[in-house]
Amino acid sequence: MDHALRVLEYEKLRQQLAGHAASSLGKDLALKMQPDYSYDRVLSNLNVTKEATEVVRLRDRLPLGGLTDVRAEVKRAAIGSVLSTSELLAVAAVMYGGRQVKNFIEKLHEDNEEIRIPRLDEYADKLTKLIEVEQAIRHAIDDQGTVQDSASPQLRGLRTQLRSFEGSVRSRIDNILRNNAKMLSDAIVTIRNDRYVVPVKQEYRQAFGGIVHDQSASGQTLFIEPQAIVSINNEIQEVRLKERAEIERILSALSNEVGGVHDAIMTNLDVLAELDFIFAKVAYGQEMKATEPKLNDNREIKLKQARHPFIPKDEVVPITVELGEDYTSLVITGPNTGGKTVTLKTIGLLQLMVQSGLYVPAEFGTELSVFDAVYADIGDEQSIEQSLSTFSSHMTNIVGMLDKIDFMSLVLFDELGAGTDPQEGAALAIAILDEVKRRGARVAATTHYSELKAYAYNREGVMNASMEFDIESLSPTYRLLIGVPGRSNAFEISRRLGLSEQVIDKARSHVGSDAESVESMINELEAAKQRAEQLEQELIVKRHDFEEEQAEFEAKMTEFERERDNLYRAAEAKAEKAVEQAKRQANEVIDRLKKLREQGIVKEHEIIAAKKELESAKPTLQEKKIQKVKQKAHQKRTFSKGEEVKVTTFNQKGYIVKQINDNEYNVQVGIMKVNVKADDLQKIGPSKEKSLQSKGSSLKRQSSTKSELDLRGVRVEEGLMRLDKYIDEALVSGYDNVRIIHGLGTGAMRQATQEFLKGHRHVKSQRPGGMGEGGLGVTVVELK
Known part of the structure; x- marks a missing residue:
């Protein structure tokens, strides 16, 4: 470790x-x-x-x-x-x-x-x-480390007394300075041995009197304590000794509080x-810019756009790699300086970071586990002192690791088996990988040996990976490709550098058929991987579109049901109100008739008027309208293919795709197809096919939109905005196929264009331009 x-x-x-x-x-x-x-x-x-x-x-x-x-x-x-x-x-x-x-x-x-x-x-x-101890210290000592007068009443008193004595001394010395100016080297007061003295010229030593405490370097000046202030200086010294003792007592008390x-x-x-x-x-x-990794206990590593923390952000190329779920061993091949070692170190260091409680420099969704040990054989460990070769040094390290590796280990091998005979080294590397895999450890290894490129296809739980190499620029891209072993690219690089075809062909003749088969297999794998990635992207886009359409449809159905329920409730309330009103009017008429009958004055015309009032109290249900609606509802509705209709259930227009049965049709509504009852459809226009034909022909005649878009010399961001707008205009103009001219250049616009088209809902397919169409500098797009 x-x-x-x-x-x-x-x-x-x-x-x-x-x-x-x-x-x-x-x-x-x-x-x-x-x-x-x-x-x-x-x-x-x-x-x-x-x-x-x-x-x-x-x-x-x-x-x-x-x-x-x-x-x-x-x-x-x-x-x-x-x-x-x-x-x-x-x-x-x-x-x-x-x-x-x-x-x-x-x-x-x-x-x-x-x-x-x-x-x-x-x-x-x-x-x-x-707080009490802290405040006691702060109260007694200022920020400069001086014990303050407020530390104790005794200290305050001593310092007051000291200042008084010092004032008295200065007053007396001032008189001495004024009266004896000619005897002094300078009219100043200084301190020697904690006593106040004055600088006296050597020749006036006897005339001045007092105690000599010091002299200048030349001996011409003596620092003399005048006899008149000796006693008061003694008193000052006594007070200072008491002050020091009090300060020592205060510091001792504070230290005791700290010790307590x-x-x-x-x-x-x-x-x-x-x-x-x-x-x-x-x-x-x-x-x-690290993120919180998800922690699992399945010994699985899933790094998403992970970055090595020691490589500058503007230089590092993120890697996405998994290990431990679908496969437990990863074999990485690729050119020198292509990033294989950095990939191993990124895996190992990020694993150590998470086990140290650190977030990791990777995107959200990154998962790491906890291993009992992380073992790594990385770099040239050649030892001059021990007379060990590179191979011997690596093997010494690996032997020590094999004694400890178990199913809870993460193992990293850099250039496994290197430094010895290629055939023996490759065989040894395969044997070591098999042994580590048998013990259940998670292992990632880098290698140059072509034999290990086919290793993953003969072992379950082993995956090939490679570091991408750009043939055009003859430089590594540092991108990690999972599922594809690395290609040597030696012949292609030599050709790009100017080596003659004759020499290259001769070199090919010396390459064994097995090596050629491996290279051919790699080419097929790369092509298959590209097709699979493209298909995956298309499926992701279609799934996203379907989920959006489904969500939109469900939202509209929910809204329709809500409005329907509201109408039902409103109708019920209105009906209840009408019935209540009718009952009230009827009761009023009956009560009035009862009173008239009791009075014996009911007349015929009053009875007829009362009957009319009862009839008028009956709720009006608009029978004719209801009957008309019922007749219309029972009337059989028929629609033809392509006919434009309105779906009344969620108030959207569409056109008939096909008839499912006597009372149900498949209708195209926007970008989704739905099955709708005939009762929920209304005719609003002619056949969609005829309308589109006539509309398309007129649009083609009138539109100024060309069948191609030139993006050469345009920045990627601006180019994608123009491309998005152009596709809409091309659809309106009725084009089935268009050409996007992006040129070759650095390849940035070409890559961005093709990535954008992959996810576009109105793009049916895309392909590079062929002979006479502009070649790789053009992408031909089929619209839908």
């Missing part, structure tokens, strides 16, 4: 990660980082990184500035040592950092009640706010170091 970490440059990963830590504590953890081999722990570490990523997204990084490693100072305080002012300030900074982080996480929950960061909450719960919370500070330091390490992972991932 240590060898794999070294050849995969895991140490460089640590160093880059350490560069994103905010403190020496976090840097230390980053530099000591190791991949984990427990699935549960790896998953937990990734979840912590995910929580930290969410915190950064919402609020930015944790407030960890100024955090330093004070473990040694805290241990000394715990055993009774007195810390200096700078050491106490560093301890206070750690206390402040812990308090800030705890407050930060608590505030995060207050501002975002729905946020869930259980693992970070556990870290925050371990932090202790040591030793355990809490050490826990805070550990937690803050872990948090700094975690958020360094987030910052590093953001710099790489």
Whole structure:
């Protein structure tokens, strides 16, 4: 494992990660980082990184500035040592950092009640706010490391007394300076041995008197303490000694307080170091534009557009590779400097990154697993000291690996079997791959041997892959192609470089029939792969179109049913209202007749009028209209092929494709075909076929759109916009086939054009131009 970490440059990963830590504590953890081999722990570490990523997204990084490693100072305080002012300030900074982080996480929950960061909450719960000790240190010591007067009343009193004495000394010395100016070298006051003195000329030593404390380098000036201030200087010294003793007492008391919370500070330091390490992972991932990988326990690797983290973003070519599901072994072939080794290192390093709790530089959908060990034999390990050849060195490493490899291992071989006789090396490589595969390990290997190109076709669970090579530019593209073994391209490259056909033909004659068969097989595979990819793209587009049409149809049917239900409910409500009104009117008439009968004054014409009122109270149902609708509904409707109709169920126009039975038709509505009952159709126009024929002929006569589009010299983005617009115009003009002229050039416009046409809903097919059509500089498009 240590060898794999070294050849995969895991140490460089640590160093880059350490560069994103905010403190020496976090840097230390980053530099000591190791991949984990427990699935549960790896998953937990990734979840912590995910929580930290969410915190950064919402609020930015944790407030960890100024955090330093004070473990040694805290241990000394715990055993009774007195810390200096700078050491106490560093301890206070750690206390402040812990308090800030705890407050930060608590505030995060207050501002975002729905946020869930259980693992970070556990870290925050371990932090202790040591406010009293922190404030005691800050109260006693200022930012410059000076013990302040406010540290204690005694210190304040001593310093007040000291300032008074110093003022008295200065006053007396000022008088001496004024009265003895000619005896002095300079009219200044200075300090020697913590006592105030004045600079006296050598010749006036006896005349001036006092105590000599120092002299100048030349000996011409003596620094003398005048006799008049000796006593007051003595008093100042006494006060200063008391001041130092008081400061020592204050620092000792503060150190004792620090020692009293030793355990809490050490826990805070550990937690803050872990948090700094975690958020360094987030910052590093953001710099790489990394994404969260999905973790599986099936030993499957699925990298999507993965990038090696040490290659600059503008130079790296992403790879997409899978290993462990459909096949457990991957054999990669291709030219030198084509990117094979980088591909192996990308697989191995990203696997180590995820097992270290890091996000990986790849697209969403990337999956990685957890292996018990990652083994790698990469690079030239030739040892001069041990007199080992390249082959011997590789084999020594591989032998050591084979003693440990099992089904929970990921194994990476670079140029397996190289450095010895090609035939023996190839046989040995096949045997080693078979042995590793037998043990159930996941393995990716690179090779030059043509024998291994056919290896995948004779072994179940083995897949060929190759690094693409551009014959036109004679350079590798660094793209990984899965399912296709690499071609040597030696003859083609030689031809492009000017080697005569005669020499090339002679060289071909020396190539064995087996090699020719392999190259022929590779050519067929490449062609088949291209056809399969094109078909896959077409199917994806058609499936997408179908899903859109289905969703649109279902949405319209849902809307229709909703409107129908609304109409039913409205009709029922209206009917209930009409019946209620009729009942009310009838009851009023009956009540009036009863009263008249009781009075005995009912007359004939009043009875007739009452009957008319009862008849008028009956709800009006518009019988004639209802009958007409019923007759129309029972009338048999017939439609002919191509006839333009309206589908009343979802208010859309279309035309008849075919009749299914007496009462059902297949109707083309927009881009989808649906089966519709005859009762739900209305005639609105003539045959679609006739209409299109007449309309198409007139459009062709009137349209100014040409049957070809020239995109030469146009940037890719602008060209695709013009191409999209042109296809619409060509359809309106009735063209069945058009030509897109993109030229050869770098191939960027050609590739972009063909990729765009693959996914276009109105493109039936496309092909390169033939003889007389412009060749590869033209794409002929059949529209539908």
